[in-house]
Amino acid sequence: APNNGWWRGGVIYQIYPRSYQDSNGDGIGDLPGITARLDYIAGLGADGIWLSPFFKSPMKDFGYDVSDYRDVDPMFGSLDDFRALVARAHELGLKVMIDQVLSHTSDQHPWFVESRASRDNAKADWYVWADAKDDGNPPNNWLSIFGGSAWQWDTGRLQYYMHNFLTSQPDLNFHNPAVQQAILDDVCFWLDLGVDGYRLDTANFYFHDRELRSNPPRGMPQGEDPAVDKVNPYGWQWHQFDKSQPENLVFLQRLRALLDEYPDTTMVGEIGDDDGLGRMAQYTSGGDKLHMAYCFDLLGSQKSATFLHALFSRFLDIVGDGWPCWALSNHDCVRLATRWGGPNPDPRLLRLAAALQMSLRGSPCIYQGDELGLPEAEIAYEDLQDPFGLTMWPKFKGRDGCRTPMPWDGAQAHAGFGPAKPWLPVSPAHLPLAVEQQAGVAASQLEYYTQLLHWRRQQPALLQGGMTLLPAHEQVLAYVREQDGQRVLCVFNFSDQALQWALPEGWAQAQPLPGSGLAGARLQGGHVELEPWGGLFATL
Ligand code: TEU
Ligand code: CA
Secondary structure (H helix, E strand, C coil): CCCCCCCCCCCEEEECHHHCCCCCCCCCCCHHHHHHHHHHHHHHCCCEEEECCCEECCCCCCCCCCCEEEEECCCCCCHHHHHHHHHHHHHCCCEEEEEECCCECCCCCHHHHHHCCCCCCCCCCCECEECCCCCCCCCCCCECCCCCECEEEECCCCEEEECCCCCCCCEECCCCHHHHHHHHHHHHHHHCCCCCEEEECCCCCCCCCCCCCCCCCCCCCCCCCHHHCCCCCCCCCHHHHHHHHHHHHHHHHHHHHHHCCCCCCEEEEEECCCCHHHHHHHHCCCCCCCCEEEECCCCCCCCCHHHHHHHHHHHHHHCCCCCEEEECCCCCCCCHHHHHHCCCCCHHHHHHHHHHHHHCCCEEEEECCHHHCCCCCCCCHHHCCCHHHHHHCCCCCCCHHHCCCCCCCCCCHHHHCCCCCCCCCCCHHHHHHCHHHHCCCCCCHHHHHHHHHHHHCCCHHHHHCEEEECCCCCCEEEEEEEECCEEEEEEEECCCCCEEEECCCCCCCCEECCCCCCCCEEEECCEEEECCCCEEEEEC
């Protein structure tokens, strides 16, 4: 299918339904609440939304444990509420992508209830079952991302079943053709409801190594701070999926063939992997698998110009005809403002991060609230809801801190999220940063994002243009984007020092490209005067 849909360069806005807007006063966000806020998202300048799961679920992993792929959980509303949301979004010119959690189901999904009932029922081979080793131990040393063995002993079947996350998230056996067909049918259901695409949960985990080979012992790749290192928080080893990648690619081609029957639809895969960039490039190449994929490289705590240069240098070397989605936050990691900005994030840094995200080759994904510059919320242990936080506290404080209610109006109860006490506390630090407190305020983060997104739509070089990195520099990351004769020089000072940066060969006549809202830099003779966390866009 042609690689020129809305998604290629479009801005995706991620919504965590539980925490966006509560319309019926149960303290939990819901679909009608989202529908009421779509004009805000359209006004911001997003092109599409990605809704995290709202399907029937016991909510052990807050919806990433699905017990019915074809229905809305009553706490979020009904299928009719979903139809109304899609209709309103399309009225506003917003595309709608929904999460698809295909690699595992809830243990309360009827498929698993049947599968675990015996060793010879029709669904017996729909999950990954294995005998204990002679000593009664699990078949191998695979680990769950949520800690501990990836194998759970089932007293019914007297066998282990595999789970990459909670024990209540048993892994589907994609090697079974009947499973693939059932999954494809469920995906089709939402396409027929008019969705414009999918975010695919753990898109590299669908198949496992059938020979159950143990992972080689490996150290934990260290980020700057293992507690928030997204690549491999707990010594987890991605290897259980390496051997089965060829089958994974074939399934992605089957998924793509299905979507190609629905015009202008798209998929973005979530890639958690040792080599996220490489997997992203592989999965989005050839126009016959995923349209886009995001990896965790910008979801860690590293932000130096040196780190970024190395990252984008490798990206450009390997991406070929692939297409990345650049996320700076999501519902699984510490919010950007705190992760990169520390306890008192410098607003200039947050603006620079947004300018980076909006000027890279690829499609940007904004996590709800990052347009307000929200810091990570402090959650007390007794308020924790995320099982990942409970089991890992205090080494990893869980994911609730990035999932607190969206602040709409700091002057209203619960920041305007809804009439009832929300399921997680609203962060007091978010009240002065709420939408109402920033809308119309010239120097606010919200107005900056709005200006930046609308400006970006007028820059073809940024939407789909090529990208050439300029030589590495200790503090300054710089690259050129070009398309149809428009060349844009992007210069970002990823340091807290003021400095001068010499214009590259051929750019002596550079002129500022106005209108982005980015500040803190000016052209001066043959160089750029950069303030801390300052940057500029220039053209010839
Ligand atoms: O996340 C996959 C994944 O790798 C993350 O869980 C991440 O590594 C982990 O949360 C450490 O922070 C997806 C969803 O985004 C996540 O919310 C789900 O918990 C997970 O899959 C299971 O469905
Ligand atoms: Ca509600």
